[in-house]
Each structure stands twice: as C-alpha cells, then as structure tokens.
Amino acid sequence: MNQEQDGSATQDLAGIVSRFRRHLPIGFAIIVLMMVLAYGATKMMTPKYSASAQLSYSPQQALSRDGQPAPPTQTTDAARDAAIESQLQIATSLPVAIRALQDPEVAKNPTILARAKAFDPSGKSSDAMAAALLSGVSAARVGTTALFSIGYSDGDPLAAARIANVVAGAYLAVQAQQKLGQGSATSNQLKGQVEKLRQQALEADAAVAAYRLKHNILTDPNATLPDNELSNIGVQLSDARGAAAQAETRSAASGSTVISGGVDTTALSTLREQRAEASRDLAGLTSRYGDRNPQVIDARQKVADLDTAIGREMASMSRSARAESAAAAARSASLQASLAQAQSKLAGAVNASVQLAELQRRADNAHTLYTNLLTASGQQNANSALIQPDAQMVTPAVVPLAPTSPRMLINLLVGFVAGLAIAVAVAYLRERWSQTINTIDDVQRLLGVEFLTTIPTLQSSIDKPKTRDPAEAVILHPLSSYAEAFRSLAQTLIFDARKAEAEGGRVIGVGSALPREGKTTTTISIARVLAMAATKVVLIDSDLRRRSVTETLAPETQKGWIDVLNGTATLSEVMIEDQTGAIILPLAPGSERAQRVFDSGKFEEMLAHLREHFEVVVIDTAPVLALVDTRAMMPHLDSFVLLAHWRTTPVKAIRAALHQLDTVGAAVAGVAMTMVNLKTQAQSGYGDASYYYSEMKDYYVSS
Known part of the structure; x- marks a missing residue:
C-alpha cells in the first residue's frame, strides 16, 4: 500500500495498455484526423x-x-x-x-x-x-x-x-x-625533373668537351697509340744508336786496310783484287825479266796506279763513314728527344685521362638518369591516356512509368503513425496530469484511502433498461450488475459500521466532495436494495439546501424530520414508506433555514430512536466542500463513504474533502466511484472488478 501511495509501484504491461485504452476515443479521433490530413496533403501534392x-x-x-x-x-x-x-x-x-x-x-x-x-x-x-x-x-x-x-x-x-x-x-x-588531374600533377613533376636532368646532362657534356679542347685530347685517352708510338721511338732509337756505333767504328777504322761492317767495299775489293793480280804479274815479270824490263816497269806502274786508286777509294770511304756516323749520332739524338717528348706526352695523357674519365662518368650518369626519367615520363603520359x-x-536511367511521390499508401501510413504517436503522447500527458479518478489504483495511489466499489451507469450495465430513473432501476432490474453494485456498497458500509461501539442499528452516511456526484441516487438505491432484502432501513434526507431525496421520492411533502426536532410533528407523521418498504424521512420546504441541526441533542436523540427501530439508517449528506453540515454530522455516523464521479471529480477536490473530514475525526470507510461506464472500464479499468465484467455478466440479468 505504501508503495502504491508513493507512486513507485510497478505495473505490468497489461495495466499500462489498459490505462492507455481509456483514451481510445480521443486517440482514434487524432489518428483519423492525421490520416485525413495525410490524404488531403497527398491529393494536393504535385506528382514526381x-x-x-x-x-x-x-x-x-x-x-x-x-x-x-x-x-x-x-x-x-x-x-x-x-x-x-x-x-x-x-x-x-x-x-x-x-x-x-x-x-x-x-x-x-x-x-x-x-x-x-x-x-x-x-x-x-x-x-x-x-x-x-x-x-x-x-x-x-x-x-x-x-x-x-x-x-x-x-x-x-x-x-x-x-x-x-x-x-x-x-x-x-x-x-x-580528378584522376587525370592527379596524373597531370605527377606528369608535370616528372617534366620538371626531366628538364633539370637534361640541363645537367648538357652541362656534363659541355664540361667533357671543354676539357678535351683544353688538353688537346682529340682521341680516346685510353687508346694504345701513345704506347705504340713510344715503343716505335724506342726501337728506332736503339737502331739509331747501333747504326751510330757502327758508323763511329767505321769512321775510326777508315784509315785501316781492313774495313768491315755495314760499308759497301765492292769497288775497293775489285781494286784490291786487280792490285793483287797486278802484284802477281809484277812478281812474275820481275823474276823473269828483272827490274828493268819494260814490262816490269809497266807492271810496277800499274800496281802504283792501283794503289793510288785504292787510297783514293779508302779516303772516300772514310769521309762517307764519318758523315754516316755524324748522321747516325744526330738521328740518335733526335730520337732521344722524341722519346723524351713522347714520355712527357704520355704522362700528361695519363693525368688528363683520369680527369676526363671522371668528367665522362659524370656525363654518363647524367645521361643515364635523364634517359631513365625521360622513359618514365613517357610511360606516365602513356598511362594518362589509359586512365x-x-x-x-x-x-542507364529509364523513363519511369508511375510517379514515385506522393504515394498515397505511404503517406496514409505516415499519417497513421504520426497520429498514433500524437495519440500516445496525448494519452500519456492526460494520464500523467490526470486530475480525476479512473481506477482503484488512482484511489489508492492519489488519495491514500480504501477503494470500496464501482457504481456503474444505468445504460452501461443494463442493455435495455425499463426506466431512465437510476433509482427506480434497482427495483425493475434487481438481478442486474447495476443493482449488485449498490448491494456491494451497502454490505461494505454495514460491515465497516459494525466496528462502531454504538448499540442498535448502524448509521451510515453517503456524501461527496461536490454536487452532482450521484450521491442522492446512490443513497436511495442503497436503501431500496436493503429494503428489498428484508432489511429494516430508514433513509434520512439531510441535504438541507437541495432536498434531493425528498424531491425525488416525496416532492409533495410539507413536513419533515426538522419539524420533529422542532416539536411540530412526530416521526410517524413525517415518515413515508417507499414501494420497496424502505422508510423515508424527508425535509419540508424551508428546512434550509434551520441552524445547528446536526450538533444538537435532539438530532442525536432522533438517531438513537431510529437505531432502536431500524437495522440500518442511511443518511444522504450535503457536499462536504459546500457546507459544514456533513462534518457536523460525522460524530453520529458509524461509517461514511465519499463518492467520486468517475473521470469527472477533480482529485484535489476529493483530497480537500477528505482533509476536512479528517479534521473532525470522521470514520471514512473509503471512496466509491459513481457513474462508471462498465463497457469502457472493462477495456481500460485494469485491476478493477469491472475490468472483468465480460467474464461476470452471465451472472446478471439485465432484462
């Protein structure tokens, strides 16, 4: 109970659904409205x-x-x-x-x-x-x-x-x-690098050419010509030196009768052979004819002439040898100079070849890089053409045969979903800020008092009522759920009244926080169902201002129980018997002018007298918040029920009424809901007895 009063109790899914079902009418109206709006909006839309x-x-x-x-x-x-x-x-x-x-x-x-x-x-x-x-x-x-x-x-x-x-x-x-742009950026970058490497290659080639011109390197410095030339010069120098030596030897031996080696001595040999022959002839003639023989003299003269010729030939050969020796020496010196020059040139060529090779390597590297990057750039350009x-x-898109929007079914579904969402939101807000009583849970959670029963409306509890008078319906339909609700409330109040220590019959009061809560109908119906059950019951109309019970059951009466208290009439004179056997104590016209009626000793004496002669005394009280009369009457009551119009009476009004009753120590048995639509409550009143009305209706007779 405390958890329910604190509002912290959990509720199962069925209870939640039941609470939302209370708002079905307005929710249905919202959904229908949204679907109508969706339909109208769809019709107004231009097809797309x-x-x-x-x-x-x-x-x-x-x-x-x-x-x-x-x-x-x-x-x-x-x-x-x-x-x-x-x-x-x-x-x-x-x-x-x-x-x-x-x-x-x-x-x-x-x-x-x-x-x-x-x-x-x-x-x-x-x-x-x-x-x-x-x-x-x-x-x-x-x-x-x-x-x-x-x-x-x-x-x-x-x-x-x-x-x-x-x-x-x-x-x-x-x-x-975009892809081509990326390729173009790469291609442009490659072009820039290619141009840079081209310039470097040209500069390297220019450096090689300038070095060749500077050092007069017109051929390959690594070729074998300088080495062959140097070798040839060396061979020639050696030959020249040998020839010079031979010439020197011949020159030195030019005065000797024996000349050999490299000199043409054919003429000299011929002269010598002629002299030898002449000498033999001379010797033969001398031995034969003596020195004075003319033939000997002629032979001797011939030998002398041959000796003169030999001398001249040898002198000529000596001059030739000396000249040849001088020429050989000059040629040897020239070859020696050429050899030195060739050796110097070879040394310079070696040094130049080293520098030239370094420059050539740089040029070759520049050419290699340039060639490779040029090839890559060309391939990049070729790739760009293939992007x-x-x-x-x-x-490809084809011509649509039907519009894609607006779609009536989808828009109606959207309208339904939107309406449902709004309906749920409205239901939640109405439920959240509800200011009325709907179920037993509301009574216990919002008011903190006992829930006694549910009093249905006549139309919802009886299919074809024989009368429109709710108070008369309990007589015409005694076995209906409508009559049973009053019997249930009467029995609950009687059991609660038995807790009181007073002797005799039980006095029960029926009241409400505000007017038009079904208080009079409930009071009359309680009295009638008790009377129909052979209970001696008396009904007192204590609503001095409205006289609702009197106006309903005895509108023509001229005397009432106020007159009994004033001594102008007796109880038997003012009592009116109802058709069910219940006794009515009405109020006479002008009773509203009575003062301090309910806290007087005479009223207490009248109740004591009624307790002695009746089993149950039912009192129809005035609205608690309207008049102080009900609070003044509380000490005389054994039990009291506060009625609340279902889904109508504000919770704050009921709380105020309960607070006022509590200030006088009233014995409030609990709250009963009146004018409840059983059919609606059977759908949304989860937890109430009326929620199971469809299961129990076979027990009742509505006709």
Whole structure:
C-alpha cells in the first residue's frame, strides 16, 4: 500500500495498455484526423517521377612504369565501404552539378530554373543553378554490394530520366578528370625533373668537351697509340744508336786496310783484287825479266796506279763513314728527344685521362638518369591516356512509368503513425496530469484511502433498461450488475459500521466532495436494495439546501424530520414508506433555514430512536466542500463513504474533502466511484472488478 501511495509501484504491461485504452476515443479521433490530413496533403501534392542510373564501383588497377597492371592490393570491407561512400558524396557534389549544367536541356529545365530562384532571385547564378539541380539529385548504395545508383526527381518523367543520365555521366567525367588531374600533377613533376636532368646532362657534356679542347685530347685517352708510338721511338732509337756505333767504328777504322761492317767495299775489293793480280804479274815479270824490263816497269806502274786508286777509294770511304756516323749520332739524338717528348706526352695523357674519365662518368650518369626519367615520363603520359574512372555505368536511367511521390499508401501510413504517436503522447500527458479518478489504483495511489466499489451507469450495465430513473432501476432490474453494485456498497458500509461501539442499528452516511456526484441516487438505491432484502432501513434526507431525496421520492411533502426536532410533528407523521418498504424521512420546504441541526441533542436523540427501530439508517449528506453540515454530522455516523464521479471529480477536490473530514475525526470507510461506464472500464479499468465484467455478466440479468 505504501508503495502504491508513493507512486513507485510497478505495473505490468497489461495495466499500462489498459490505462492507455481509456483514451481510445480521443486517440482514434487524432489518428483519423492525421490520416485525413495525410490524404488531403497527398491529393494536393504535385506528382514526381524518379529515375536512377545504376553504377558499379570497381577501382582500376594502377599501371607500373612498364605499362603493365600493378599487382592488385587487398582492400578491407571497411575501406571499400568508405570508398563507396566517398563516391556517393562526389555524385552529389557541386562540381558534378556544374558539369551536368553544361548540358543545354538540363540548364533550361523549368523546374531547376524555378528552384534556382529560391537561392538567387535572378536565377542566373551558377551556384544557385547547381544547388537547384542537386536538390533533386539522390545517390544511394544498393545494399552492401559495389553497386550504387544516381537518381533525379522531376515532375516530367522524360526529364527525370534524361537528367539522371546526364548527372551520372557528369559524375564519371568528374571522377576521370580528378584522376587525370592527379596524373597531370605527377606528369608535370616528372617534366620538371626531366628538364633539370637534361640541363645537367648538357652541362656534363659541355664540361667533357671543354676539357678535351683544353688538353688537346682529340682521341680516346685510353687508346694504345701513345704506347705504340713510344715503343716505335724506342726501337728506332736503339737502331739509331747501333747504326751510330757502327758508323763511329767505321769512321775510326777508315784509315785501316781492313774495313768491315755495314760499308759497301765492292769497288775497293775489285781494286784490291786487280792490285793483287797486278802484284802477281809484277812478281812474275820481275823474276823473269828483272827490274828493268819494260814490262816490269809497266807492271810496277800499274800496281802504283792501283794503289793510288785504292787510297783514293779508302779516303772516300772514310769521309762517307764519318758523315754516316755524324748522321747516325744526330738521328740518335733526335730520337732521344722524341722519346723524351713522347714520355712527357704520355704522362700528361695519363693525368688528363683520369680527369676526363671522371668528367665522362659524370656525363654518363647524367645521361643515364635523364634517359631513365625521360622513359618514365613517357610511360606516365602513356598511362594518362589509359586512365579510366573507378566507376562504370551498369544500367542507364529509364523513363519511369508511375510517379514515385506522393504515394498515397505511404503517406496514409505516415499519417497513421504520426497520429498514433500524437495519440500516445496525448494519452500519456492526460494520464500523467490526470486530475480525476479512473481506477482503484488512482484511489489508492492519489488519495491514500480504501477503494470500496464501482457504481456503474444505468445504460452501461443494463442493455435495455425499463426506466431512465437510476433509482427506480434497482427495483425493475434487481438481478442486474447495476443493482449488485449498490448491494456491494451497502454490505461494505454495514460491515465497516459494525466496528462502531454504538448499540442498535448502524448509521451510515453517503456524501461527496461536490454536487452532482450521484450521491442522492446512490443513497436511495442503497436503501431500496436493503429494503428489498428484508432489511429494516430508514433513509434520512439531510441535504438541507437541495432536498434531493425528498424531491425525488416525496416532492409533495410539507413536513419533515426538522419539524420533529422542532416539536411540530412526530416521526410517524413525517415518515413515508417507499414501494420497496424502505422508510423515508424527508425535509419540508424551508428546512434550509434551520441552524445547528446536526450538533444538537435532539438530532442525536432522533438517531438513537431510529437505531432502536431500524437495522440500518442511511443518511444522504450535503457536499462536504459546500457546507459544514456533513462534518457536523460525522460524530453520529458509524461509517461514511465519499463518492467520486468517475473521470469527472477533480482529485484535489476529493483530497480537500477528505482533509476536512479528517479534521473532525470522521470514520471514512473509503471512496466509491459513481457513474462508471462498465463497457469502457472493462477495456481500460485494469485491476478493477469491472475490468472483468465480460467474464461476470452471465451472472446478471439485465432484462
């Protein structure tokens, strides 16, 4: 109970649903209204047609420097999803829209022109036109595949299909241009490096040429010519030196009769042979004829002539030997000088070849780098010509046959969902800030007192009532759930009244916080069901201002129990017997002027007398908040029930009434709800006995 009073008790799903079912009428009205609005809005909308081109994302493999496809790289699903998402962003980007607007038919589309004026009053701005175009463009991925679509919506189906294809083509063009731009940047960078290396190669070649000219290197310094030349000079020098030595030897021996080696002595030998022959002839003639013989003299003269000739020949040969020796010496000296010069030249050539080789290596390296980079640049240019976008058109957009929006069914569903959401929100707010009593849970949670029973309305508890008078219905339909509710309340109050220490019959009071709570009907019905059950019961009308019981059961009476207290009448004179056997103590006209009636000893004496002669005394009291009479009567009551009009009486009013009763120590048995619609409560009154009305109705007789 404490948890319920604190509002912290949990409630099962059935209870929650039951509480919301109380608001079904207004919720249903909200849903119907929203669906009607959705229907009307749909009818007022301009039909739109959507067409979409389907594309596939398949990145092209990069080309290596030799023009062959590079090995494929492994891509994770997350990376592929991110790449496809980036393509969707590109498809709906400003560059794609600007590219698509280059198509004249797209640029002149009336829908796009009208939308552009919303961004720019002139409607001529390229950005405004692009924004207007993009407002109708959509891009979406097809599931988790590599496919995605680019669509466009327009009032004209032909325009929708054409613009969708134009935008898809613009997307492919922009993507290819972006890739080409990346390749162009690389190509430009390569061109710059190629030009730089070309200049370096030219500078290196110029340095080699300048060095060759400076050092007079016209041939390959590594060739064998200098070595061969040096070797030839050495051989010639050796021969010259040998020839000089022989010439010197011949020159030295030129005065000797024996000359040999390298000198032509043919003439000398002939002369010598002639002299030898002449000497033999002379010797023969001398031995034969003596010295004076003319033949001997002639022979002797011939020998002398031959000796003279030999001398002259030897002198000539000596001069020739000396000249030859001098020439050989000069040639040897010349060859020696040439050898020294060749050796010096060879040493210079060796040093120059080392420097030239270094310069040549630099030039060769520059040429190699230049050639390689030039080849790479050419391949890059060739690759640029082969660049393809990473997406390919799979299916172009076709002309739609039916409008894609507005869709009546979807809009009605949206209206229903929106109405349902609003209805639930309204139900929650009404439930949250509810200021009335709906169920037993409300009584215990909001008021903190016992819940006694539920008093239904006549129409909800009896299918075909024989009367419209609620108080008379308990007589005409004694076995109905309507009559049973009053019997239940009467029995509860009687059991509660037995706790009192007073002797005799039990005095029970029926009251309410405010007027028109069903108090009078409840009081009369309690008295009647008790009387119909053979209980001696008396009903006292104590509502001095309204006299509701009297006006209902005895409107013509002129005397009442106030007159008994005043001594102008007796109880037997004012008692009126009801058709059920219940006794009525009415109020006479003018009773509202009576003062301090309920705290007088005479009223207490009258109640004591009634206790002695009746089993139950039922008192119809005035509204607690309206008059002090009910609080003044509380000490005389054994039990009291406070009635609350179902879903009508404010909780604050009931709390105020209970507080006022508590200040006088009233024995309040609890709160009973009146005028409850059983059929409605059976649907939404989760936890109440009436919630199970459909299961119990067979026990009642409504006819």
